[in-house]
Amino acid sequence: RKEVEQDPGPFNVPEGATVAFNCTYSNSASQSFFWYRQDCRKEPKLLMSVYSSGNEDGRFTAQLNRASQYISLLIRDSKLSDSATYLCVVNSGGYQKVTFGTGTKLQVIP
Amino acid sequence: DARVTQTPRDKVTEMGQEVTMRCQPILGHNTVFWYRQTMMQGLELLAYFRNRAPLDDSGMPKDRFSAEMPDATLATLKIQPSEPRDSAVYFCASGLARTGPNEKLFFGSGTQLSVL
Numbered sequence: 294r295k296e297v298e299q300d301p302g303p304f305n306v307p308e309g310a311t312v313a314f315n316c317t318y319s320n321s322a323s324q325s326f327f328w329y330r331q332d333c334r335k336e337p338k339l340l341m342s343v344y345s346s347g348n349e350d351g352r353f354t355a356q357l358n359r360a361s362q363y364i365s366l367l368i369r370d371s372k373l374s375d376s377a378t379y380l381c382v383v384n385s386g387g388y389q390k391v392t393f394g395t396g397t398k399l400q401v402i403p
Numbered sequence: 404d405a406r407v408t409q410t411p412r413d414k415v416t417e418m419g420q421e422v423t424m425r426c427q428p429i430l431g432h433n434t435v436f437w438y439r440q441t442m443m444q445g446l447e448l449l450a451y452f453r454n455r456a457p458l459d460d461s462g463m464p465k466d467r468f469s470a471e472m473p474d475a476t477l478a479t480l481k482i483q484p485s486e487p488r489d490s491a492v493y494f495c496a497s498g499l500a501r502t503g504p505n506e507k508l509f510f511g512s513g514t515q516l517s518v519l
Binding site: 327335336337338339342380382391392393394395396 | 436438444445446448494507508509510511512513
């Protein structure tokens with residue numbers, strides 16, 4: 294089983310829709326979690342951290358479920374500019390080894 | 404804006420040749436990561452340095468790959484000899500590891516490597 298797993302998609306959604314991605318992780322001792330965004334042929338960029346109590350940043354909401362070992366990202370009122378690959382990231386080692394999921398591709402359609 | 408600088412942006416080489424990729428982490432960052440990204444495998448961790456010391460290179464083929472940090476402003480990844488299966492995008496990322504685990508990584512723009 295991979296350390297971090299994501300549905301590769303693609304998720305094709307109309308503008309204005311709400312879309313949610315999940316990501317599961319295998320190491321119950323994982324301590325920190327992030328969502329990164331990667332545009333085509335570009336480097337990954339940090340989108341947001343994921344806190345235990347859940348957190349929002351504008352149209353984006355991230356949540357953590359430690360019991361079921363998954364994190365989620367919710368995007369409300371999707372924009373064309375949200376089209377990208379969203380990478381789930383987990384700190385999985387005692388010395389801060391950071392593991393990336395393979396990403397979920399989102400395509401927002403006009 | 405502070406950024407991670409990687410060179411070269413693109414590299415095309417023939418099988419058997421040595422390839423060297425360079426990375427300048429963000430000033431003040433104390434961790435450096437090398438990742439390889441392919442369509443099939445996604446981002447794979449190759450090597451990880453903290454305070455210039457290698458902490459994890461288990462993801463790196465030891466027979467042909469080597470990673471070093473000769474000083475705090477330079478990290479290198481070498482492949483010798485290169486093979487076609489090494490063709491991928493290689494990313495360097497840096498971060499600031501403090502006492503807690505909430506390390507955010509900042510990526511360079513990557514080196515697109517093609518081995519013919």
